[in-house]
Amino acid sequence: xxxxxxxxxxxxxxxxxxxxxxxxxxxxxxxxxxxxxxxxxxxxxxxxxxxxxxxxxxxxxxxxxxxxxxxxxxxxxxxxxxxxxxxxxxxxxxxxxxxxxxxxxxxxxxxxxxxxxxxxxxxxxxxxxxxxxxxxxxxxxxxxxxxxxxxxxxxxxxxxxxxxxxxxxxxxxxxxxxxxxxxxxxxxxxxxxxxxxxxxxxxxxxx
Ligand code: B12
Numbered sequence: 101x102x103x104x105x106x107x108x109x110x111x112x113x114x115x116x117x118x119x120x121x122x123x124x125x126x127x128x129x130x131x132x133x134x135x136x137x138x139x140x141x142x143x144x145x146x147x148x149x150x151x152x153x154x155x156x157x158x159x160x161x162x163x164x165x166x167x168x169x170x171x172x173x174x175x176x177x178x179x180x181x182x183x184x185x186x187x188x189x190x191x192x193x194x195x196x197x198x199x200x201x202x203x204x205x206x207x208x209x210x211x212x213x214x215x216x217x218x219x220x221x222x223x224x225x226x227x228x229x230x231x232x233x234x235x236x237x238x239x240x241x242x243x244x245x246x247x248x249x250x251x252x253x254x255x256x257x258x259x260x261x262x263x264x265x266x267x268x269x270x271x272x273x274x275x276x277x278x279x280x281x282x283x284x285x286x287x288x289x290x291x292x293x294x295x296x297x298x299x300x301x302x303x304x305x306x307x
Contacts, residue, residue: 104123105140108140109143120133120137120168144161178211187238188237189232191219193223194223196222197221198243201245202275228240232263233265241298242271242273243274245276253282257286257287270290271287271290273286273292274291274294
């Protein structure tokens with residue numbers, strides 16, 4: 101495990117910030133730095149599952165990562181400048197308040213020239229439908245990190261169908277435990293393992 105991922109796992113905020121600065125100075129791409137932090141977050145999740153860490157540690161880890169993202173956001177935006185644009189509606193589904201990953205996706209999309217309508221967290225299905233209809237977006241990104249909220253992703257797709265918008269919009273699902281099975285279950289068009297893959301899918305959809 102890289103020292104940065106380890107420092108994140110150990111919730112050593114000072115060391116995390118020092119290592120992030122070190123990596124920026126060494127020219128490591130911002131998205132690589134995000135990936136290393138993410139490795140640490142996955143380890144934190146595992147420690148939480150094992151009962152070693154508690155909710156307070158999860159909250160603290162989120163604060164550390166938010167601090168890192170504040171530093172990396174301008175670098176992430178600059179990295180993707182100058183590409184084709186289009187509208188993307190994105191949000192974390194109802195019942196789920198995890199937003200760090202979704203925010204990274206929004207930042208990268210904006211950096212890539214997309215017009216992002218970010219609806220935030222705990223978003224009811226109808227709000228996604230309204231935003232897609234009003235904006236005319238051809239991509240809808242749904243984020244969920246809890247197994248419990250997968251049925252909610254499915255509900256959003258069902259509401260999109262009921263609203264007669266299914267032909268207009270491609271649905272991409274994402275979030276740490278999302279995979280091909282979740283995509284199929286939700287009735288989405290694509291799933292993305294990370295933010296970069298998500299941006300590439302949007303580029304592909306908009307041609
Ligand atoms: C930080 C954290 C929290 C924070 C969230 C703070 C915040 N503002 O987001 C807090 C403390 C609030 C929290 C709460 C809970 N959490 Co939590 N949390 C985490 C943790 C440790 C890290 C998540 C994170 O931010 N990762 C870093 C980001 C960068 O990664 P990411 O989200 O995966 O995003 C990347 C990709 O997935 C992708 N992506 C994400 N979304 C999208 C969307 C699209 C469209 C695309 C294209 C791509 C994409 O791009 C991102 C960048 O590459 C995870 C562990 C893990 N393995 O993920 C547990 C985890 C997700 N939490 C978990 C649980 C159980 C909970 C709670 C139920 C705990 C409790 N008992 O209360 C609550 C639920 C609250 C709720 N209703 O939502 C479990 C979920 C288990 C499951 N599969 O159901 C996990 C996996 C921990 C574990 N191993 O048990 N949590």
